[in-house]
Amino acid sequence: MWNQVLTLFQEYMGTGLIVGWFLIALIYLILKEKRKHIRILFLYVPIILLLLFFNPLFAKVLYAFVGNEIYYRILWLIPITVVIAYAAVHLYGTLKGRFRITFACVCGVLIVISGSYIYSNPYFRKAENMYHIPQEVVDICDAIEVEGREVMAVFPAEMLQYVRQYSPVVCMPYGREQTVYRWYVYDELYQVMEAEVIDVPRLAQLAKERACHYIILPKEQEMEGDLLNYDYILFDTIGGYRIYQDTTIYIGL
Amino acid sequence: MVGAIILFLWLFMIPTLVGNIAAAGVDKKEKNLPFLWITGQMLLWAVFQLIAVPLVLTGKPFSTHFKEAISRENPLWTVVTLYLAAAVVLAAAGILFSCRRLRKRKMAFKVIRGFDNKGKWYCILWLFFWLLLIFQMVQAVRMTYADGDDAFYVAVATIAEESNYMYQKLPYTGGTTGLDGRHGLAPFPIWIAFLARISGVPVVTTAHVAVPLALIPMTYGIYYLIGRKICARRNEKLPLFLVLTEILVLFGDYSFYSVENFMIARSRQGKAALGSIIIPMMFFLFLIILERIQENKKVELIWWMLLTAVIMSGCLCSTLGAMLLCMLTGVVGICASVVYRRMKLLVPMALCCIPAVVYAVLYLLLE
Numbered sequence: 001m002w003n004q005v006l007t008l009f010q011e012y013m014g015t016g017l018i019v020g021w022f023l024i025a026l027i028y029l030i031l032k033e034k035r036k037h038i039r040i041l042f043l044y045v046p047i048i049l050l051l052l053f054f055n056p057l058f059a060k061v062l063y064a065f066v067g068n069e070i071y072y073r074i075l076w077l078i079p080i081t082v083v084i085a086y087a088a089v090h091l092y093g094t095l096k097g098r099f100r101i102t103f104a105c106v107c108g109v110l111i112v113i114s115g116s117y118i119y120s121n122p123y124f125r126k127a128e129n130m131y132h133i134p135q136e137v138v139d140i141c142d143a144i145e146v147e148g149r150e151v152m153a154v155f156p157a158e159m160l161q162y163v164r165q166y167s168p169v170v171c172m173p174y175g176r177e178q179t180v181y182r183w184y185v186y187d188e189l190y191q192v193m194e195a196e197v198i199d200v201p202r203l204a205q206l207a208k209e210r211a212c213h214y215i216i217l218p219k220e221q222e223m224e225g226d227l228l229n230y231d232y233i234l235f236d237t238i239g240g241y242r243i244y245q246d247t248t249i250y251i252g253l
Numbered sequence: 254m255v256g257a258i259i260l261f262l263w264l265f266m267i268p269t270l271v272g273n274i275a276a277a278g279v280d281k282k283e284k285n286l287p288f289l290w291i292t293g294q295m296l297l298w299a300v301f302q303l304i305a306v307p308l309v310l311t312g313k314p315f316s317t318h319f320k321e322a323i324s325r326e327n328p329l330w331t332v333v334t335l336y337l338a339a340a341v342v343l344a345a346a347g348i349l350f351s352c353r354r355l356r357k358r359k360m361a362f363k364v365i366r367g368f369d370n371k372g373k374w375y376c377i378l379w380l381f382f383w384l385l386l387i388f389q390m391v392q393a394v395r396m397t398y399a400d401g402d403d404a405f406y407v408a409v410a411t412i413a414e415e416s417n418y419m420y421q422k423l424p425y426t427g428g429t430t431g432l433d434g435r436h437g438l439a440p441f442p443i444w445i446a447f448l449a450r451i452s453g454v455p456v457v458t459t460a461h462v463a464v465p466l467a468l469i470p471m472t473y474g475i476y477y478l479i480g481r482k483i484c485a486r487r488n489e490k491l492p493l494f495l496v497l498t499e500i501l502v503l504f505g506d507y508s509f510y511s512v513e514n515f516m517i518a519r520s521r522q523g524k525a526a527l528g529s530i531i532i533p534m535m536f537f538l539f540l541i542i543l544e545r546i547q548e549n550k551k552v553e554l555i556w557w558m559l560l561t562a563v564i565m566s567g568c569l570c571s572t573l574g575a576m577l578l579c580m581l582t583g584v585v586g587i588c589a590s591v592v593y594r595r596m597k598l599l600v601p602m603a604l605c606c607i608p609a610v611v612y613a614v615l616y617l618l619l620e
Contacts, residue, residue: 011509011510012511013508014508015507018501018504018505035547036543036547036593040588040592041539041543045588049584052580065576066573070573072510073524076527077532077580079533081498081501081502081505081513082498082533084497084501086483086484088493088497089484089490089493089494089497092490092493093490101374108496108500111497111500111501111504114504114507115501115507117503117504118502118504118506119396120506121506123518124396125396125397125399126395126396126397127397130462131455131457150427160404162404164404164408164412164424164426165404165408165411165460166411168411168414168415168427169415170427172427174425174426175423175425176401176425177425
């Protein structure tokens with residue numbers, strides 16, 4: 001249990017520099033802060049919460065209730081940002097003249113060096129539209145939607161998390177759970193769709209069993225066989241994707 | 254355009270009007286625009302939680318068309334109609350309180366005091382703060398963060414808005430399922446669906462663009478309120494405090510789990526609001542409560558009511574909110590009662606946690 005908690009804390013710390021500044025700020029405030037109510041909230045409470053976080057018995061009880069995935073959120077109760085900023089401002093208040101401005105600038109620079117710029121995170125990218133959903137997903141959903149009913153479509157893995165944010169009438173035989181390791185449940189259709197070379201007869205069979213009106217595949221996807229030979233038509237090509245429609249399943253048009 | 258104006262009203266104007274109710278019971282020095290806006294939103298979220306959870310758990314629809322509604326047994330018992338009515342009543346009450354105060358010439362709208370005699374450095378720091386805030390808001394529109402959890406939370410909102418079913422459809426795939434009561438105890442996505450329905454703006458745009466545009470400045474609004482309490486207000490300490498918090502947030506991607514990462518990257522998710530809005534707001538309220546105890550002043554009922562409202566708002570944001578906020582209240586309560594040697598302090602703190610305990614018990618029962 002101790003090792004698990006320690007690993008979680010290390011992951012939360014990242015490089016550890018910001019948490020290091022927090023600990024320094026905490027020590028500074030222990031020495032310098034006189035107001036009791038601020039000492040309670042920004043010194044005693046964070047210290048007690050840290051002690052609780054690292055307490056194996058407490059961790060064991062909480063793991064049982066909330067699971068190990070979200071135990072780290074106890075650390076959200078520790079006001080790291082406020083404590084660091086406040087300690088810096090407190091020290092700033094004790095300085096005089098030009099030292100003050102220099103100190104403020106140094107604080108800013110130290111934070112910049114110690115942290116990691118949030119917009120440089122690889123998951124951030126420029127939004128393609130006001131939906132903040134890839135434009136190809138928007139166009140494909142618009143193309144396959146049928147007024148007054150739901151449609152079932154098989155999407156490649158990279159689109160799974162976006163489809164139903166945009167369109168609740170486009171249903172899928174499997175969803176985002178397939179892409180998350182800890183929730184993974186074997187799904188043959190997903191395995192066939194994500195294979196390097198798609199086994200077309202098997203894909204057609206499985207998609208029909210799951211009553212899928214459409215199959216969406218990347219243009220450059222390697223395939224053994226042709227979906228057009230299994231009662232599918234090429235419904236549309238949007239961006240880098242081909243949309244195949246099963247002509248044997250009633251779609252209500 | 255009309256949708257954007259309606260969203261502005263629901264995310265900024267109506268909460269500010271509702272905030273006048275809370276402002277009526279607090280000292281003049283605590284009243285300012287961020288206080289009105291944020292406390293108003295907390296009261297509205299608490300009311301939303303009170304309305305939405307019973308309706309979700311009893312399988313009521315999100316909304317109904319009026320023509321359908323009048324032919325049903327309980328015609329207007331939906332989240333949209335009840336919350337709309339409650340918000341309008343609260344906003345009207347807020348206007349009444351505000352008018353009464355204005356008649357007494359107690360103006361509330363003082364955000365930043367005059368820049369006279371504060372020096373160039375003071376002005377530069379405030380300018381820098383606003384530039385960084387505007388930058389983050391522009392980035393919230395311009396950039397997108399691909400987070401898999403949106404496949405659940407945003408989809409729940411989209412389903413509710415489109416089909417009127419709340420937590421009765423599988424968000425990932427679309428199949429019908431039994432009631433997902435555990436997630437339904439924290440119906441933050443339903444609040445987003447409400448905003449989308451009332452404004453006509455697509456849910457996905459409301460979630461990814463409009464909500465971050467309101468919640469990111471709200472976080473800094475809370476830091477402003479905290480800063481006013483802990484820094485001297487009449488010099489440059491406050492703007493410096495705010496600038497440093499902004500830099501800490503902007504460079505807070507040191508870990509995937511950091512609250513700063515959640516705040517900027519996943520603002521539309523309830524758990525991000527819990528970490529970056531609700532928990533700092535709890536600290537602000539504790540600062541006021543403990544300061545009053547320190548000064549041997551009476552802690553007025555309104556502060557305890559606001560604490561309860563914030564705890565309920567935390568339950569709206571995340572099912573884990575109930576546990577985390579009770580834990581925080583407990584630790585603060587025990588520390589304060591030991592330091593001030595006032596065991597009685599634990600009683601109101603415990604009472605404020607009752608709603609969270611109720612939601613936690615419901616969570617365990619629904620397991």
